[in-house]
Amino acid sequence: MSSTLLLIAFIVYAVALLGFVIGITGNKSVRVEDPAVFGRRWGRIGIGLTILGFLCHAGFFFTRWAEAGHIPTSNMYEFMTFLGMMIVLAFIVVYFLYKSSVLGVFALPVAIIVIAYASVFPREVQPLIPALQSYWLKIHVTTAALGEAFFAVGFAAGLMYLVQNVNFKDRSKAARREQRGVEFTLFTMAVILAFVVSIFTFNGMGYKAVFSSNVVMKDASNVEQVIQQETTYVLPPIFGPHEGQTLQMTPIFGMTEPLMEAPSWMKGANAGRKLNTVVWSLIGGIVLYGLLRLIARKPLGAALHPLMKGVDADDIDEIGYRSIAIGYPVFTLGALIFAMIWAHEAWGRFWGWDPKEVWALIVWLFYAAYLHLRLSRGWQGKRSAWLSVIGFLVVMFTLIGVNLVIAGLHSYSGT
Known part of the structure; x- marks a missing residue:
């Protein structure tokens, strides 16, 4: 209910x-x-x-x-x-x-x-x-x-x-700076909306990718130990975990493996998933913003x-x-x-x-x-x-x- x-x-x-x-x-x-x-x-x-x-x-x-x-x-x-x-x-x-x-x-x-x-x-x-x-x-x-x-x-x-x-309509440097600021704000909202749409779309398609990777953790005594951890992706992996192994991946766009690995300096099993989410959100935001600009045929701020x-x-x-x-x-x-x-x-x-x-x-x-x-x-x-x-x-x-x-x-x- x-x-x-x-x-x-x-x-x-x-x-x-x-x-x-x-x-x-x-x-x-x-x-x-x-x-x-x-x-x-x-x-x-x-x-x-x-x-x-x-x-x-x-x-x-x-x-x-x-x-x-x-x-x-x-x-x-x-x-x-x-x-x-x-x-x-x-x-x-x-x-x-x-x-x-x-x-x-x-x-x-x-x-x-x-x-x-x-x-x-x-x-x-x-x-x-x-x-x-x-x-x-x-x-x-x-x-x-x-x-x-x-x-x-x-x-x-x-x-x-x-x-x-x-x-x-002003083409001066100060005015153009203000215009870019308004458009960046609207673009940021488009990125968040694109993230939501992307998640719903791939969830609706039943997409899933699971990876295994070694992660350095500290125990209660502050002693480092390496454990194996699984990470689940709901968006196609442009970036997979660093030195991760693919356990399960739904084929999509011809992808059966991640296109790239997350950089080694990004620590944790979830680092690759977080980077992947950010990249997908930016790509989706650019596409959504571009479509809205195409429909409006002018900056979105000017359209509003x-x-x-x-x-x-x-x-x-x-x-x-x-x-x-x-x-x-x-x-x-x-x-x-x-x-x-x-x-x-x-x-x-x-x-x-x-x-x-x-x-x-x-x-x-x-x-x-x-x-x-x-x-x-x-x-x-x-x-x-x-x-x-x-x-x-x-x-x-x-x-x-x-x-x-x-x-x-x-x-x-x-x-």
Whole structure:
């Protein structure tokens, strides 16, 4: 039942996004008798559907909680679906504060991509490992995710501001640099979406490749020993494990062996799989971005620019700032203070320079700098928008790159 509710929520979010798009485009159409009324009507339809989707999403969350016997935020599938729900909640809160329908055109795709990304991970209910068997799991993860959700809304507002105010017709060096920045942001979103599509495609084809390789591990006494470890690929192996042996591989594209081995300096049996995933995501992102550019026949930022016609730039700037101002103290509590208290209970220390801890601190420092520059130095407009966009890209690297690429004490969340 929980999976069905999540699927319903995903579909309703997509329809709500379509409602916001119809409202914005119709509001600017000369063929509509009263564009303002038309836009408001479809805006109300969009937010109504968004709330309906959120209720279905909350139903998924609580039914899975009942199935699992613990709060469903203990692995990547559960955490990313929860983050998607929090992004939608943050959008709903900000929408009712500012009544901005165009925000839905930029914020809802972020939530949809996050939920789709979650769906590539194993969905089975898993028992909690000892380190997670604490009431701090509820407190730390939920507050950290809520803070990141408001950062996501700030990112959407920042991207809106840049799409509206970057001059895509200007050929000067400064303007071209801004144009490339907007396109890189949209390309990054295309890479994440391409990763999701690639996983679903090859899973649907029943693709699988299994390799065996020797890995150097340290035992409890810190003595190194070599063990044999199996690694399963769900994407065709452009890069296989270093000095690995093929145990099973579904033939595809004429490949019966990996095209290349992972470099020897990349340690661990999963190093080749992680490199392979990154390469496939980049290839897929380039293809997807190229197709979208071909359809639009112009830079994607320039194609989105007409959506922002008539929207007050100062309102967008204010939405971005307020979203981050709300999210920052919540993130501070969840990702730093509560996390350190839990770390002391679980591992006997408040701080240990684990990669996830380090990147959470980097995110916190970045947004601290954002607020300082905004409030003390008057960084508003484009400079503030760029910071909000870059900040959320750092958040996404913390969630995706650190969990899935860099090994650490939080690696269990990538299973």
